[in-house]
Each structure stands twice: as C-alpha cells, then as structure tokens.
Amino acid sequence: MRFDIFTLFPESLLSYLNASILKKAAQRNLLEVRLHNIRHWAIDRHRMTDDLPYGGGGGMVMKPEPIFSAVEGVLGKPPTCPVVLLTPQGRLFTQKVAAELAAYPRLALLCGHYEGVDERVREHLVTDEISIGDYVLTGGELAALVVVDAVARLIPGVLGDPHGAQQDSHATGLLEHPHYTRPPEFRGWRVPDVLLSGDHARIARWRQEQSLERTRQRRPDMMEEGR
C-alpha cells in the first residue's frame, strides 16, 4: 500500500516512519510512504503557503494554489486515489475507518496547519476528511501518522503474528484481555494460574470473560453500541 503525505513539515514525520514496524514494512515493500513538501509547489518569490483570511480575524489560512499543484502534480488531475484531509472537523477515525482505508492500494493524506485550508481545497480536491479525536492539534501531521500506523498494521504481513490485528482491542468490538509474560512471579505478583495451566479451552474462556468485564467497566459505550 502506498501513502502520499502532503505537509509543510515533512521532517516532523520522518523519525516515526523510520522506526520499528513501519520501517520493516517499508523494507519488505508492503508499505511505501512518500512525503511531499507543499512549499516546493509554492511559486511566488517568498514561497508563501499561507495568507491572511478574507473577512479579517486572526490566524493564517493555507493557500489553495500550492496544495492543488502538489496533489495534482503527484497524483494526476483529477487525483487517481482518495485525498484525505486531516482536520478536527472530519469524521471520527475508528478501527472501522482504518479497515475501510486499508482496502485502498493508495491514499493521499493532506496535513492542514494554522487556521486550516482554503475552503476550495475541501470542496474541489479533498474526497474525505478525518479527525483523530475531539481535540485540536497544531497540525495534521500527528493525525496522519496515526492513520498510517493504524492502517499499515492491517496490511497482511505487516505484523509478525498473521492474526494479530484480528484479536485487537476494538477489532473484535471489545477491549482485549490482559496479557502476561515471564516471570511467573514478580515482586510477589503472580500471573493468574489459569494462564499457566496449559488448558487451552479454559484459557480461551478466561480471556473472553476478562475482555467482556474490561469493556463493561472501561467502555460501557462499546457494549451498548455493539460496535
């Protein structure tokens, strides 16, 4: 799967993309992430990418020309894949949305900054708008990383365990059961006996009960919605 990320701050994304699972996924050609600096498509003398808002008020607005030029220059006119704007006004990103996006071979992510992007970008270029939560970040870069990460781990082969993503909290509609590893006792705190019993049916039952109980306690909204 390929992501094209359009941003004013490509360097802010690099360290995360070049670490751990995402790096391995790229090395194994399961994932390709290309970063495009919108400023390179700004043609005026000062390479301006933002300007004052019409009608007054504070803050700056990202200009439409460099964004259209960048996205169309890389993806064609009109773009041949979904163009997703990261914005607090978008639809809420959930595991279900991650699975939906993972079905595309290619996605463009557009990171907003300042007060946002000129409305014509949303109306005539962007095909989807996503928010990662009800809070406001200084830009869309962290949100783009969240989307890449959550989608990438759904690509077959990216996780070490081929069934890893199917067991996740949220993938099953419930939170996951607790996990333990060695040692069996640490500072007097013991791993539950059932997990050491070797009885796989009992272990599966215990995990299911724990999963239900955790979800009921921590996220009753998930039980009610049957998500």
Ligand code: ADE
């Ligand atoms: N940009 C700023 N805040 C954001 C959010 N919550 N989600 C996505 N993009 C954003």
